[in-house]
Amino acid sequence: MLLGVNHKTAPVEIRERLAFSNDPGVPYRELKAIPGCEEFTFLSTCNRVEVLFVSSKGDETERKVRDFLFAGSMSYDEAGKYVYLYKGEEAIQHLFRVGASLDSMVVGEPQILGQLKDAYRTSSDQSCTGVILNRLLHKAFSVAKRVRTETAIGSSAVSISYAAVELAKKIFGNLKGKRAMLAGAGEMAELAAQHLLNQGIAEVVVANRTFERAVNLARCFNGKPLAFEELVPELAHVDILISSTGAPDLILHKEDVKPIMKKRRNRPLFLIDIAVPRDLDSKLNDLDNVYLYGIDDLNNVIDINKSERDKEAVRAERIVTEEVLKFMLWLGSMEVTPTIVALREQAQEICRDEISRTLANCKDLSPKDQKSIEKMASAISNKLMHHPILFLKGEDAPEDQRRKLAIFRKMFSLDSVSRQDNGESD
Amino acid sequence: MGDLLFKGTFLLYLLSTIIYSVFFFSQNKTVRKTARMFLLGAGIFHTIYLIFRYFEAGHTPLTSNHDIVSFFSWAMAWGFLSFRWRYQIKNFGSFVSILITLQLIVAAMSSSEVRELQPELQNILFPIHASIIITAIAFLAMAFCGAIMYLLQERELKSKRFGFFFSRLPSLDALDTLNHHCLSIGFPLLTLGMITGLIWSKQVFGSFWSWDPKETYSLITWLLYAAILHQRFTVGWRGRRIAFFTIIGFVVSLITFWVPSYHFTGL
Incomplete structure (x- = not known):
């Protein structure tokens, strides 16, 4: 089961309330105390907070987890507007999509996989994961890897921010060591800033009319907050400006930037204006070494890459679906009955093989004798199977039960066939 | 053969x-x-x-x-x-x-x-002077190629219409660095070539400088490139302006190349 909020379901004000960054140990301790929460992992990033858990108690656990997430900041029903809950196959599919960065704000951005890996490492360090989650998360990592290597989803310009990065690369070549400034806030601007950071930009400075918001946002990027009045002088030290303020008028004129360019010794300045109405004077583009792009210009760049992106996304989704099916197959086998069936089949097969080999050497036996040898073989195998099967059927806590099953299947190598199918999984 | x-x-x-x-x-x-x-x-x-x-x-x-x-x-x-x-x-x-x-x-x-060598050209300094100058101009020619590429790419970036060249040309920064690189090899060589030329002239004609058209043009070329580098280092000129002047510089150096000299024909 997977319960969470992300950038699509909850606005940033809600997500802010869910940030658990102070002490990473706390969520684990609290989640562990929830009854029925047998295995879990906890992922918290700027854009999403998700709890992935395995429970035998279903709804009851879900309710508790949701209470934990919102920690009393809003009622259960109110929270229901923002959270999503996936069960079974849907949860697996969602996790795979998250890992493969198909659910990200910037589709294809590579950071999420690292964050997921960290989350998994922490929860397994705290021994919060078990048989199912171990396998599920490892699978999620390998799905992400497959998507990355088999599709070009991570490489082509897929959104405004990709377009911005693409253009920045054509201007600056390498983005390492460059500085960006974010003026105002807004999903798209933050996204672009995040994306530039992913591309190795040195720092993001955040300017906002309300300094407090600048501070908050800057924390998100590990950057430096700036008062709005400092924006123009700071242009001497940044290379990229992403502007998306709600200002009704232009915030930056050609005359403001002209002296700045002298100070910059004409190092190129890339201005991105994604505000509506516009923040930046369109005459800025006439200045030497200043490149001004508005939202429509960026959309133009995107269109060039769009059809390709769609194709890649479809392929990526196909990989995810395929892997989900494979995982469901494995999950289905992790029950007592199918395990017993598989074990019996295996025993019968061994008996059949051995009998036919023996009988091939003793051709002078009467049909009756042959029958009794066959009977003996199956009796022996049944006797041998008897106690292991009883052990398997024994009542246990669900978590122990799964561990038992896993060991059991390993002992009799019942997964050997399916293991070859997805060889790279572990 | x-x-x-x-x-x-x-x-x-x-x-x-x-x-x-x-x-x-x-x-x-x-x-x-x-x-x-x-x-x-x-x-x-x-x-x-x-x-x-x-x-x-x-x-x-x-x-x-x-x-x-x-x-x-x-x-x-x-x-x-x-x-x-x-x-x-x-x-x-x-x-x-x-x-x-x-x-x-x-x-x-x-x-x-192969023609008979005029006595002035038999001086050992002449091939040294000529080869240095030509190598210098080869680097300036590469700067010229880079400048053309820069202007093509810059035009697409400024006009925001991404055509044929956008994906095929490197980043502006790379091209500007290339220009700088070529000029900082080409210009010292050009200077060295001019100096060897002066000494050669002194040895064979008796004077360092005689305001021969070829000499005048080479002075113009040298001053032009000196100005480009000077502007880059002091005022921080870069990009389009530098590219533009690099092209002019190269055209002038070609003229210098072909301009007749008092002393020789075909040099």
Whole structure:
């Protein structure tokens, strides 16, 4: 089961309330105390907070987890507007999509996989994961890897921010060591800033009319907050400006930037204006070494890459679906009955093989004798199977039960066939 | 023999240029590799040809039109190949190889006949002066190619219409660095070439400077490049302006190249 909020379901004000960054140990301790929460992992990033858990108690656990997430900041029903809950196959599919960065704000951005890996490492360090989650998360990592290597989803310009990065690369070549400034806030601007950071930009400075918001946002990027009045002088030290303020008028004129360019010794300045109405004077583009792009210009760049992106996304989704099916197959086998069936089949097969080999050497036996040898073989195998099967059927806590099953299947190598199918999984 | 070597060299350059152009359209890496191999082969062939010319003429082959242009393209080819060893500029080869081949066409059309050497040219300083100057201009020619690429790319970025060149040309920063790199090799060489020229002039004509048109033009060229570098270092000129002046500089240095001298014909 997977319960969470992300950038699509909850606005940033809600997500802010869910940030658990102070002490990473706390969520684990609290989640562990929830009854029925047998295995879990906890992922918290700027854009999403998700709890992935395995429970035998279903709804009851879900309710508790949701209470934990919102920690009393809003009622259960109110929270229901923002959270999503996936069960079974849907949860697996969602996790795979998250890992493969198909659910990200910037589709294809590579950071999420690292964050997921960290989350998994922490929860397994705290021994919060078990048989199912171990396998599920490892699978999620390998799905992400497959998507990355088999599709070009991570490489082509897929959104405004990709377009911005693409253009920045054509201007600056390498983005390492460059500085960006974010003026105002807004999903798209933050996204672009995040994306530039992913591309190795040195720092993001955040300017906002309300300094407090600048501070908050800057924390998100590990950057430096700036008062709005400092924006123009700071242009001497940044290379990229992403502007998306709600200002009704232009915030930056050609005359403001002209002296700045002298100070910059004409190092190129890339201005991105994604505000509506516009923040930046369109005459800025006439200045030497200043490149001004508005939202429509960026959309133009995107269109060039769009059809390709769609194709890649479809392929990526196909990989995810395929892997989900494979995982469901494995999950289905992790029950007592199918395990017993598989074990019996295996025993019968061994008996059949051995009998036919023996009988091939003793051709002078009467049909009756042959029958009794066959009977003996199956009796022996049944006797041998008897106690292991009883052990398997024994009542246990669900978590122990799964561990038992896993060991059991390993002992009799019942997964050997399916293991070859997805060889790279572990 | 010499004729055959020259034809072979020319053919290799031509093939390399054609393959580089194919690469420019297709952007297939194997094609680029082939083009580079051809250019390297052409460079080696060309070197052999120059050595052959040296023995054929009995002096450094830098006195006829044919030889000067041939040496010029040789210096450019090796200059470019040496760059490849240091760093890579996307699709730079496509532009440079065209210029090299154009020069070789000029060389092919001028007479490769070996002429009697005028006494002033027999001074040992003359081949030193000439080869340094020509190598300098080869680097300035590469700066010229880079400047053209810069202007093409900048135009697409400024007009926001992304056409044929956008994805094929490298970043503005890379091109600007290339320009800087070429000029900072080319300009010191040019200066050194001018100094050796002055000393040579003093030795054979008795005076350092005689306001001969060729001398005047070379002074203009030198001052122009000095100004470009000066502006870059002090005011921080870069990008489009530098590219623009680099192109002017190269055109002026070509004029200098062809401007007649009082002293000689065809130099």
